[in-house]
Amino acid sequence: MLDPRLIRNELATVVKALAARGFQLDEGHLQTLEEQRKAIQARTQELQAERNSKSKNIGKAKAQGEDIQPMLDEVADLGDKLKAAEAELNALQDELNNILMGIPNLPHESVPAGKNEQDNQELRRWGEPRSFDFEVKDHVDLGEQLGQMDFETAAKITGSRFVVMNSGLARMHRALIQFMLDLHSNEHGYTETYVPYVVNADSLRGTGQLPKFEEDLFKLNAEQEYYLIPTAEVPVTNIVRDTIIDASYLPRKFVCHTPCFRSEAGSYGRDTRGMIRQHQFEKVELVQVVKAEDSYNALEQLTANAEEVLKRLQLPYRVMALCAGDMGFSAAKTYDLEVWIPSQNTYREISSCSNFEAFQARRMQARWRNPETGKPELAHTLNGSGLAVGRTLVAIMENYQNKDGSITVPTVLQNYMGGMEIINI
RNA sequence: GGAGAGCUGGCUGAGUGGUCGAAAGCGGCGGUCUUGAAAACCGUUGAGGGUUAAACCUCCGGGGGUUCGAAUCCCUCGCUCUCCGCCA
Numbered sequence: 350m351l352d353p354r355l356i357r358n359e360l361a362t363v364v365k366a367l368a369a370r371g372f373q374l375d376e377g378h379l380q381t382l383e384e385q386r387k388a389i390q391a392r393t394q395e396l397q398a399e400r401n402s403k404s405k406n407i408g409k410a411k412a413q414g415e416d417i418q419p420m421l422d423e424v425a426d427l428g429d430k431l432k433a434a435e436a437e438l439n440a441l442q443d444e445l446n447n448i449l450m451g452i453p454n455l456p457h458e459s460v461p462a463g464k465n466e467q468d469n470q471e472l473r474r475w476g477e478p479r480s481f482d483f484e485v486k487d488h489v490d491l492g493e494q495l496g497q498m499d500f501e502t503a504a505k506i507t508g509s510r511f512v513v514m515n516s517g518l519a520r521m522h523r524a525l526i527q528f529m530l531d532l533h534s535n536e537h538g539y540t541e542t543y544v545p546y547v548v549n550a551d552s553l554r555g556t557g558q559l560p561k562f563e564e565d566l567f568k569l570n571a572e573q574e575y576y577l578i579p580t581a582e583v584p585v586t587n588i589v590r591d592t593i594i595d596a597s598y599l600p601r602k603f604v605c606h607t608p609c610f611r612s613e614a615g616s617y618g619r620d621t622r623g624m625i626r627q628h629q630f631e632k633v634e635l636v637q638v639v640k641a642e643d644s645y646n647a648l649e650q651l652t653a654n655a656e657e658v659l660k661r662l663q664l665p666y667r668v669m670a671l672c673a674g675d676m677g678f679s680a681a682k683t684y685d686l687e688v689w690i691p692s693q694n695t696y697r698e699i700s701s702c703s704n705f706e707a708f709q710a711r712r713m714q715a716r717w718r719n720p721e722t723g724k725p726e727l728a729h730t731l732n733g734s735g736l737a738v739g740r741t742l743v744a745i746m747e748n749y750q751n752k753d754g755s756i757t758v759p760t761v762l763q764n765y766m767g768g769m770e771i772i773n774i
Numbered sequence: 775g776g777a778g779a780g781c782u783g784g785c786u787g788a789g790u791g792g793u794c795g796a797a798a799g800c801g802g803c804g805g806u807c808u809u810g811a812a813a814a815c816c817g818u819u820g821a822g823g824g825u826u827a828a829a830c831c832u833c834c835g836g837g838g839g840u841u842c843g844a845a846u847c848c849c850u851c852g853c854u855c856u857c858c859g860c861c862a
């Protein structure tokens with residue numbers, strides 16, 4: 350959520366900044382509502398003040414044994430008037446709030462202009478894509494030939510966009526999770542965290558998935574309004590919802606492995622083959638809660654932490670600065686890490702690292718107490734994948750494939766796989 | 775599943791219809807004392823909105839109701855705890 354005062358006081362600037370990311374804000378409508386709100390709020394508060402003072406007087410008079418009937422007559426219709434005013438105010442505030450909750454974050458000044466992924470800016474590359482002296486296979490062919498990756502069985506059990514794995518691939522999948530958790534908790538200073546995979550609507554509103562993106566989520570058909578998490582970002586960031594954090598606890602850095610569940614509504618026909626886009630996938634997520642002044646340094650750090658995973662796995666990648674039009678709803682700035690996928694002869698997203706500034710913190714009232722002023726201030730939140738496990742597995746399979754269809758195990762993973770050096774039939 | 779108790783400021787916790795945004799303690803901040811620190815003592819200290827500043831308004835788990843007036847009474851939902859039952 351944007352700062353309502355910013356919207357009130359600098360509406361034109363906000364409208365312009367939102368246009369940069371392709372969002373049309375109905376300026377006139379908002380202004381009209383805001384003016385009405387102001388007027389009705391003032392009137393409501395006057396009525397409330399009148400009620401408070403008159404009630405107080407009645408109390409005093411009664412205590413002194415005076416006849417209070419005339420005073421009661423005087424306030425007879427005040428209650429109804431007040432109730433009507435409050436109802437009107439509530440309706441207006443709900444409407445304004447709905448609009449506010451649907452407005453995306455403003456892009457940071459350093460974010461490149463642009464409409465879509467064509468306009469993203471490549472910042473740097475690491476590693477040299479390997480040249481193969483045989484025809485490369487994609488991970489689906491490799492996995493099925495190994496007999497360790499089975500999409501048909503998964504489709505029988507559930508439906509499309511799921512996978513069954515076993516043996517070496519299943520183990521490497523697990524090894525990746527352990528490796529990433531260890532790296533970030535032991536070397537990068539993150540606190541390993543375990544969280545619920547089912548969350549309530551408040552949590553999803555806090556991080557920005559609701560109210561606008563409900564169709565991307567799996568909603569449980571339960572008595573409570575519960576959803577499967579689309580990313581660990583939701584439960585982990587909401588750890589600080591409705592709290593005032595002591596300054597000495599900042600920055601807070603969490604690393605958390607969870608499965609992620611996405612309905613992928615609206616992505617029909619995209620990446621239908623293989624493990625690139627699944628309804629269920631594992632991800633190791635990095636989340637930071639920091640002071641406002643630190644958040645852009647934290648974004649660089651968090652991105653570097655995610656990059657380190659790719660470096661240790663010796664996977665070639667590039668770093669993209671997303672343009673304003675390609676960024677997610679809540680982000681002020683986003684770097685995507687894209688890993689080299691030989692079968693597609695291109696780089697594909699494997700991590701997305703974003704600074705949300707105070708956008709999520711304002712929605713979830715996540716604050717810290719500034720000792721200099723003694724006042725609570727909104728925190729800044731960030732997160733990034735470190736990394737998406739399924740896609741990492743895909744990248745390893747394809748980049749480390751051998752002519753005979755076996756897959757060499759990256760050195761850093763061998764200890765996590767009981768010394769296994771190669772995956773074959 | 776059944777019965778009961780509770781949810782109050784950063785934290786603990788008092789408050790059962792009016793002068794309560796709310797005692798007390800802890801913690802925080804400022805000061806006295808001290809070479810410095812600790813201890814002790816004194817003062818100060820909830821959040822949000824509003825205003826040049828004030829006035830004023832809202833908030834005692836969420837929502838609704840009763841009342842001139844609600845932290846306090848009623849309804850409802852959520853959560854926590856205790857006991858019983860059931861299951862692992």
